[in-house]
Structure formats: structure tokens, C-alpha cells
Amino acid sequence: xxxxxxxxxxxxxxxxxxxxxxxxxxxxxxxxxxxxxxxxxxxxxxxxxxxxxxxxxxxxxxxxxxxxxxxxxxxxxxxxxxxxxxxxxxxxxxxxxxxxxxxxxxxxxxxxxxxxxxxxxxxxxxxxxxxxxxxxxxxxxxxxxxxxxxxxxxxxxxxxxxxxxxxxxxxxxxxxxxxxxxxxxxxxxxxxxxxxxxxxxxxxx
Amino acid sequence: xxxxxxxxxxxxxxxxxxxxxxxxxxxxxxxxxxxxxxxxxxxxxxxxxxxxxxxxxxxxxxxxxxxxxxxxxxxxxxxxxxxxxxxxxxxxxxxxxxxxxxxxxxxxxxxxxxxxxxxxxxxxxxxxxxxxxxxxxxxxxxxxxxxxxxxxxxxxxxxxxxxxxxxxxxxxxxxxxxxxxxxxxxxxxxxxxxxxxxxxxxxxx
DNA sequence: ATATATTGAACGAACGATTGTTCATAATAT
DNA sequence: ATATTATGAACAATCGTTCGTTCAATATAT
Numbered sequence: 001x002x003x004x005x006x007x008x009x010x011x012x013x014x015x016x017x018x019x020x021x022x023x024x025x026x027x028x029x030x031x032x033x034x035x036x037x038x039x040x041x042x043x044x045x046x047x048x049x050x051x052x053x054x055x056x057x058x059x060x061x062x063x064x065x066x067x068x069x070x071x072x073x074x075x076x077x078x079x080x081x082x083x084x085x086x087x088x089x090x091x092x093x094x095x096x097x098x099x100x101x102x103x104x105x106x107x108x109x110x111x112x113x114x115x116x117x118x119x120x121x122x123x124x125x126x127x128x129x130x131x132x133x134x135x136x137x138x139x140x141x142x143x144x145x146x147x148x149x150x151x152x153x154x155x156x157x158x159x160x161x162x163x164x165x166x167x168x169x170x171x172x173x174x175x176x177x178x179x180x181x182x183x184x185x186x187x188x189x190x191x192x193x194x195x196x197x198x199x200x201x202x203x204x205x
Numbered sequence: 206x207x208x209x210x211x212x213x214x215x216x217x218x219x220x221x222x223x224x225x226x227x228x229x230x231x232x233x234x235x236x237x238x239x240x241x242x243x244x245x246x247x248x249x250x251x252x253x254x255x256x257x258x259x260x261x262x263x264x265x266x267x268x269x270x271x272x273x274x275x276x277x278x279x280x281x282x283x284x285x286x287x288x289x290x291x292x293x294x295x296x297x298x299x300x301x302x303x304x305x306x307x308x309x310x311x312x313x314x315x316x317x318x319x320x321x322x323x324x325x326x327x328x329x330x331x332x333x334x335x336x337x338x339x340x341x342x343x344x345x346x347x348x349x350x351x352x353x354x355x356x357x358x359x360x361x362x363x364x365x366x367x368x369x370x371x372x373x374x375x376x377x378x379x380x381x382x383x384x385x386x387x388x389x390x391x392x393x394x395x396x397x398x399x400x401x402x403x404x405x406x407x408x409x410x
Numbered sequence: 411a412t413a414t415a416t417t418g419a420a421c422g423a424a425c426g427a428t429t430g431t432t433c434a435t436a437a438t439a440t
Numbered sequence: 441a442t443a444t445t446a447t448g449a450a451c452a453a454t455c456g457t458t459c460g461t462t463c464a465a466t467a468t469a470t
Binding site: 215216217220245246247257258261266267 | 428429430431432433438439440
């Protein structure tokens with residue numbers, strides 16, 4: 001009868017999960033605004049309207065909150081992977097991916113959080129691995145598409161597809177980062193980017 | 206008679222300048238090993254064999270030490286700018302630049318320090334500007350070379366040269382960063398990178 | 411159905427360590 | 441003698457984390 005009949009959760013578990021999300025989101029906003037190391041655990045708790053001690057009931061420590069955010073990023077990347085593995089004309093699909101991922105990267109918060117995570121990942125192996133895995137899902141999906149396109153002679157490039165996929169991604173992210181720092185529009189960069197990529201991948205035009 | 210006759214410095218000024226360098230280098234090592242925010246001022250002073258208070262005689266604060274390091278990076282980039290503006294066959298010159306800059310980026314300390322600086326630059330305008338200027342010297346030098354090469358029909362690309370130069374740089378740095386995180390050799394990536402860039406810039410082969 | 415026991419979320423004071431910076435004092439070069 | 445540099449103790453603030461405690465929700469026994 002009650003609405004929690006569908007999901008086998010008690011009031012308690014549900015509330016707890018909500019709190020976790022609230023803390024995670026508050027932390028995201030803080031890390032975004034101040035940076036990871038400039039954010040205190042108290043800042044997160046305050047923004048989440050949660051007591052300091054309670055935060056530690058939901059997370060072992062500050063570091064783990066960032067890990068949770070990195071894991072969230074993985075979920076946000078999943079739709080792009082799915083989109084890439086659809087069937088269809090390779091070039092058209094590639095272009096759609098580039099455009100949509102560029103749009104995703106045009107939101108500064110996505111770029112800044114990625115930088116924050118990746119800079120922390122240098123010295124924190126667990127974050128590093130999570131980050132690398134996130135990335136590798138995307139690149140292998142791109143690589144598959146490139147291979148398929150090359151087999152169908154829609155692409156013509158000599159580089160190893162896996163390498164090429166990495167470079168496509170690095171190019172996209174590099175431009176996005178550049179746009180954030182210089183406060184320019186990512187959208188304005190898209191045509192040039194597309195041309196550059198088409199040339200690099202040998203798209204017939 | 207004395208060797209400091211050439212440079213009009215007293216013993217004192219010279220010693221002071223040396224101290225400054227020692228502090229700067231010690232800070233570099235610390236930032237490299239622990240990261241900027243994980244490094245305490247005391248760590249820097251200790252590694253430089255300098256008292257805590259004395260460090261503040263040479264630098265207004267911790268932030269300014271990082272600025273000094275960013276300024277050093279500018280000097281390290283200058284040779285590449287000079288190399289780029291030499292005369293000679295455009296493609297050959299471009300390849301030499303890519304190879305030598307890739308070699309520079311193959312040293313992890315260069316990459317990590319750049320990340321450390323750029324991540325701090327997001328929220329510190331002065332660092333951001335310094336960083337952007339460093340970068341723009343390089344890109345405009347690359348852009349000039351690309352323009353020259355295209356005029357001589359050694360290159361064939363449709364993108365705006367300034368944009369193309371940025372993308373070349375982002376690609377190089379992106380790959381370098383990737384190599385640091387995954388602990389792979391930058392040298393192994395160079396051939397694929399060269400091919401990719403040649404295709405993108407329409408180098409006849 | 412009612413009473414009792416168990417659980418774990420919520421809280422904020424308290425902890426010890428460390429932060430970046432300042433300052434009075436001592437040493438030293440000019 | 442004077443001006444500059446070197447020193448480390450002292451400062452206030454903040455750090456991430458732990459603590460004992462309260463209390464509401466759940467599970468169990470009656």
C-alpha cells in the first residue's frame with residue numbers, strides 16, 4: 001500500500017541514502033567553488049545542513065567524498081559510451097559524439113571538477129585508478145567506432161585506433177579546459193575542432 | 206679583480222639572490238612531491254636549509270613562491286619559442302619542435318608542476334594570467350610557423366592557424382599528462398602523435 | 411497489541427596537529 | 441655605526457578526525 005513497497009527500503013535507509021546524496025552534492029559545490037584542498041569538512045557539512053559528526057557517519061573521511069564524486073562522473077559518462085556503441089554511419093555518429101561531449105564539457109563545473117579530481121589523482125592511487133577506468137570506457141568506445149569507420153572506409157588514418165581515440169578525447173578536454181581558463185565559449189571552438197579532427201582521421205568530404 | 210666585478214653585485218646581494226633560488230628550487234621539489242596545498246611553508250624552509258622567518262624575507266608568502274616557479278617555466282619555454290621562429294623548411298621545423306617539446310614533457314616533473322600551477326591558476330587570477338601568457342608565447346610562435354608553412358604549401362589545413370596551434374599544444378600536453386598518470390613512456394607515443402598531427406595539418410608525404 | 415531491547419543516525423564539543431604569517435632578537439656585512 | 445639578513449618562538453586560525461551522548465526507528469519478546 002505504501003509507496004515504499006516498491007523499493008524494499010525502510011524509512012531509515014531511504015533517509016540515510018538521501019543524506020549521503022545531499023552531502024555529496026554539497027561537497028561538489030564546495031570543491032567547485034573553493035577547490036578540494038581549500039574546502040574544509042565543516043564547509044561541506046554546513047552547506048549540506050548536516051552536523052560535522054554526522055558527515056563522518058556517512059563517509060569515512062574527506063577523501064572518500066571526492067571518490068564518490070569521481071564515481072558520479074563515471075555515471076555521467078555512461079550515456080556517451082552507449083551513444084557511441086549504437087549502430088549507424090560512423091562519421092555521422094562520431095560527429096554527434098564530438099558535439100554532445102563538447103556540450104557536456106562546455107559546462108565549466110564539469111571541467112573544473114575533472115581538474116580537481118585529476119590533480120588529486122596524481123598522488124592518490126585509488127582515485128587515479130577510478131579516474132583511469134572512467135576514461136578507458138570512453139576511449140575504447142571511441143576506438144571501436146573508429147575501427148568500424150575505418151573498415152567501412154569512412155575514415156582513413158594510420159594511427160592505432162586506441163591512440164587516436166585517446167587523442168580525440170585529449171583534444172576535446174584540452175580545449176574545454178582552455179575555454180574555462182580564458183572564459184571563452186566552447187561552442188565557438190567546435191567548428192575548428194571538427195575540421196581538425198576530420199582532417200586527422202581522414203574523413204572524405 | 207674579483208669575479209663579481211662583471212655583475213655589479215655586492216657579496217650581500219649575490220648571497221640574497223642565491224638564497225632566493227635555493228628556496229625556489231626547494232619549493233619546486235616539495236610541490237612536486239606533495240603538491241602545492243599539501244606542502245607547508247616549513248617543509249620548504251627545511252628543504253632549503255633556511256629558517257622559517259627568513260623565507261618570508263625573500264618571499265611575501267607561499268603563493269608568491271609558486272608564482273616564481275611559474276615564471277621560471279616561462280624561461281624554460283623560451284628556447285622552444287626561439288627554435289620555432291628560426292627559418293627553414295616548415296614541416297621539418299615543426300617536427301623538430303614536436304619532438305623536442307615532447308622530450309621536455311617526458312620529464313614527469315615538468316608535467317606535474319604544470320598541473321599543480323594550472324589547477325591553482327583557476328582561482329588565482331595573477332597565476333592564471335601568467336600561465337596564459339606563458340602559453341600564448343608558444344602558441345603564437347607555432348601559429349606563425351603553421352601560417353608560413355601553409356603559404357609555402359607544405360601544410361594544408363582549413364582551421365584557423367591560431368586554433369590549430371592551440372590544438373597541437375593541447376594534444377602534446379594531453380598525451381604527456383596521460384603518460385604521467387599511466388606511467389607509460391612518452392617516447393612510445395611520439396610516432397602516433399606525429400602521424401596524427403601530420404594528417405590533421407595536411408602534410409604531404 | 412504492548413513492552414522491551416537493539417540499532418545506527420544525529421549532534422557538536424573537544425582533540426591534537428598543522429596552517430600561513432608576524433615579530434622581537436641576534437648575527438653579520440657594509 | 442648602520443642597515444640588512446637570519447632566526448625560531450609565538451600567534452591565531454583552521455585542519456581532519458574522534459568522542460561520548462541523545463534520540464528516533466526498528467526488531468524482538470511477551
